[in-house]
Amino acid sequence: MKTHNLKKLFKATTLAFVIAAAMPVFAQPSDQVIAIVGDSAILESDLEQGVAEAIYQLNAQNKQIPDEQILRSQILNQLVLQHSQLEQVKRYGIKVDENALNDAVLKIAAQSGSNSLSAFQQKLDTVAPGTYAVLRERVATDMQIQRLRQQQVMSRIKISDQDVENYLKSPEGQAVTGGQVHVLHFRVSGDATPAELKKAALTVKAALNESNDFDAISKKYSTGNIKVEAADMGFRPLSNIPPELAARVTPLNPGQTSELIQVQDGTHILKLLERKSNDQKALVPQFQARHILIKTSEVVTPENAKQMIESIYNRINAGDDFATLAATYSNDPGSARDGGSLGWVSPGMMVPEFDETMQKIPVGQVSQPFETQFGWHILQVTDTRQQDMTKEYQQRMARQALGERQFDSELDGWLRELRANTYVEIKDPSLDPKAKAKK
Structure with a gap:
């Protein structure tokens, strides 16, 4: 009998949350423990709740229900x-975080037609009292598990500088970082039979392997009932090419x-002539x-720190040297x-209060005293510039793409x-793989 990958079925989705929250609770007066997991x-x-939700979703997706x-x-x-994951949580x-x-939860509410948490709560609790609380708890649990996975799995992913360099040189890497391609594009269509159209497309492909003269190829192989259209697409970012075509260009080498490529409007053929890096630079202000920082401590209260920074601020405005006061x-x-x-x-390197003040203050001016989690500050911006961070940006994009590529396999390994390593005792022998194996 056909079974289903329930691991994929139960990935957290908005629909799953709403359905799960609306399902009846199967608690019985004499609820039995079916398994012990850690503490x-x-x-x-x-288990009955999970089975009911699975059947509900399988039916909604018109999929066969397993034994x-x-x-x-x-x-x-x-x-x-x-x-097991909640034990680690x-x-x-x-x-x-409550916010x-x-x-x-508000995103789920919006997607289900409610524009506020109160309206969403009323809508769900009308179905069954306490439904909103169940959904909210499930969302919180999923967020905790996702945060745990990020912490634990990302620490297992190792990406070397050489990995990044190799990725950036690859067609996939050039696509991700905005590389451009020079492509010849052919489309074969017409009123001929599918077999005739395929034969014509293969003939065009063979000719294209030998020549880049797209205009001559188009004229030569167009007939009364077969149309061969061709165009030189020039250099353009892969992101500007239709996805079904860009996916075929990405692995190609020049030539x-x-x-x-069978698409609804005909058979497409692409030839990659050249690749080049995107000329657009990532300029960052x-x-x-x-700055001067006065920290609070056991002996320096927040009020004392504020008084000290205000005194230093006044001295700077009176003409004292900023650097000397900072050093002192x-x-x-x-x-x-x-x-x-x-x-x-x-921007983004400092805590928000510092970052906001730094970006607002005019060059050369000393800021008013302001407080962050570290204490009381005054700061001065002495110059600004636009820095080309293209290389750093591309490397960061490459690391992110490589990390995402490794995440699922590392997650599977971590879960195994x-x-x-988690103590698990299954009380029902019919559900225990170890007990079954002994028979």
Whole structure:
């Protein structure tokens, strides 16, 4: 009997959240423990709930429902993995920010037709009291697990500088970082039979392998019922080429011709002539800044720190040297020795309050005292520039793409290790693979 990959079926989606939250709860007065996972328990009602949700979603997708015992075993395995991860969530103390949780639930609300959390709560609780609370708890749990996975799996991914360099040289890397391609594009269509059209397309492809004269090829192989259209697309970013065609260009080397591409409007053939890097540069504003920091401590209260920074601010306005005051009073040892200099700073490098002040203040002017999590500051921007960060940007894009490519395989490995290292006791022998293996 055909089975389904329930791991994919139960990936967190908006629809799944809403359906799951609206499903009835199967708790019974004498709810039995069906499995022990670490310090937590999976109840019979948890399994029944999961099975009901799986059947609901499989029916909604017109997919075949597996044998009951196979389905129960797969759902239990998913619950064991979930509880194993939640054990780690508790171990690492992973919390969900209330504002982030509200934003996540609000997105689900908007996609289901509600424009506020209160309206969404009323809508769900009308179905069954407490449904909104169930959904909110599920969203929070999913966010905790996702954060755990990011922390644990990303630390397993190793990407070397050579990996980045090789990726950027590859067709895929050039596509991701905005590389441009020079392509000849042919389309074969007409009223001929499919066999005749295919034969004509293969003939065009063979001619294209030998010549770049697209106009001559087009005229030579066009007939009364077969139309061969050709164009030199010139240099253009891969992102500006239709996805189904760009995917065929990406693996080609200069001089190579694609396989026949069957699309609704005909058979397409592409020949890659040249590649080049995108000329567009990633220019980032940078600020040459210096600051003075007065930290709070057991002996320096926030009010005392504020008074001290205001006194220094007044002295600078009265003509005292900024660098000398920074070297004398600043509690940031890294910059104090250099007269408070932070060098060239890009947006996003500093905490938000510092970043906002740095970007607003005119060059040469000393800011009003302001507070961050580190204490009280004054800062001065001495110069600005537009820095070409194209290379750094491309390297960051490459690392992100390589990381995403490795994430799923590393996640599978981490989940297997987590499952193997977690204490699991399945009470029902019919659902325990180890018990079955002994028979």
